[in-house]
Amino acid sequence: MTQPGRAPEARPDKAPTAQLLDIRNLTVTYRTGGGPLPAVRGVDLSLAAGQKLGLAGESGCGKSTLAASVLRLLPPGTTTTGEILLGGEDVLTMGWSRLRAVRWAGASIVFQGAMHSLNPVRRIAHQIAEPILLHDKVSETLAHERVAVLLEQVGLAAARASAYPHELSGGQRQRVMIAMALACSPNLIVADEPTTALDVMVQAQILRLIGDLVAAQGISLLMISHDLAVLAQTCDRLAVMYAGRIVEDGPAHQVFTDGRHPYTRALAAAFPRIGDPSSRRAPHGLPGDPPDPTALPTGCAFRPRCPLAIETCAHVDPALSVAGPGRAAACVHVTSVPTGGER
Template identity: 75%
Template structure:
């Protein structure tokens, strides 16, 4: 059985005529021990999806579908059960560590809080566990007495990872965990996450706008646009041979080492993702698509096979499959 399974997950903000769809019918599966990346530009629904997994969205958000964690639906859980699942079953590493940490509490106390709450540990046992967690993420035990402002950006992100690991969850959701860091520290944090996930047999769902980072870190990769998954498959396959025009545009936006042409003239994509409150008819990507056809304005295509365990939602992919048949 899959550790995490999303079935027709939909998230809207507001209600009635003013309802704004942020996530539109997402289906995803994450196996135990697997690393799944979700890529897309800002405004495509990635963070809304991440927050929906543990029902951390504001009261204005309406959720439907299913979010199955170990076969148990997060959306139908009572508050007490949901509170127990957070941290102990699944935890989240947010992108802004300074905004997530409490500025007036020492980091050791903040890491200890979920241990005391969920594992009913004594203060002495919690302090010992905090020291072990800090060492796991490459920080001296003495930093437990520091306040968040006394740490660098990379150190604060390591603290967030230590907090996420505090109650030994089976799933970690990392939402843009390295966005605010410089390149060298970003590489260190990514290697740290990979190492800890492998050592502790944790499943990872990582969200980023950087396709190259996800391709290097994850087993599988899903590309999200305008609240939907438009491509999904093995990470290197999607990065190297994306079949959806949006997936190709994201991949081409990053220069490749050794490719002089891409370094001198990286290809971008004009325009921005559509406003969720005013989605275009048909394929939501067609106003920006360089290979759009007239039929692209008729309906939003569903995911179809683009190869072994690889899917893409594009009429060009569907036409290619029909020709092969």
């Protein structure tokens, strides 16, 4: 999306791999009592077949809106423009019958908070079997055999199939959500902060499980989180989102350890380094709050919180520019932000 003071965006250089998901100039605007609320503003993002892409940013930056857009799960009254190409087909222009076929079988979503996503009055087996029966058109016997295999894949005993959601722990419920996402062998899984409500040990187990399963089955993964460290460990690529736009994109470990955008560097610095007492006693926070989407500052949206802001930033809303091999950042300092080396 080209705006006054903006040049056309440049995507990071990528190898000529097939793009399973290609989001082009996506804008999402909610209708509210106070007027239009722009949640996603001109996002370009792609995901290659078999690749794991992380999407990071603070609460309210548009991550979950972007995730819901992939399968058109946004509430009524939302205005969406641009293109979301899934396997070459535009999700935004699909008819309902085609969209129903694509959901679960083409792409599936693991939501945060499994207790709110699972039906509390239906047994686990019935909930996992439902998409299999709907999309694969198999007998109930074969569907429930598949359920047993899926539960084993996510580390749950087949006997848990008869349980109700409230009889499972938080980690077990999240494993059920992963089994449901895998039920129809999709090409893409969108994981929207799947470990938010879990303790650190269970979180690590779930993340390892997701990573192992998508790698073993060749599934593409779009993992959404506010935790850069989690995404750096789990994903191949990492995109950072701020105020509805992508501000950095590149190889996950490089983005985490050597961010080219000041916002990325601030997020990475907020994580204490294990074994470094100074970082534990004096953590580096990010001052201020994300901007109100209905009243964004002129120029760069990050300017009021940026330690490197200059006068140009008040007038120019920078587009993504090449910031190294396979990397891009939206900052006027993209060629001069000092590198921090390995963390």
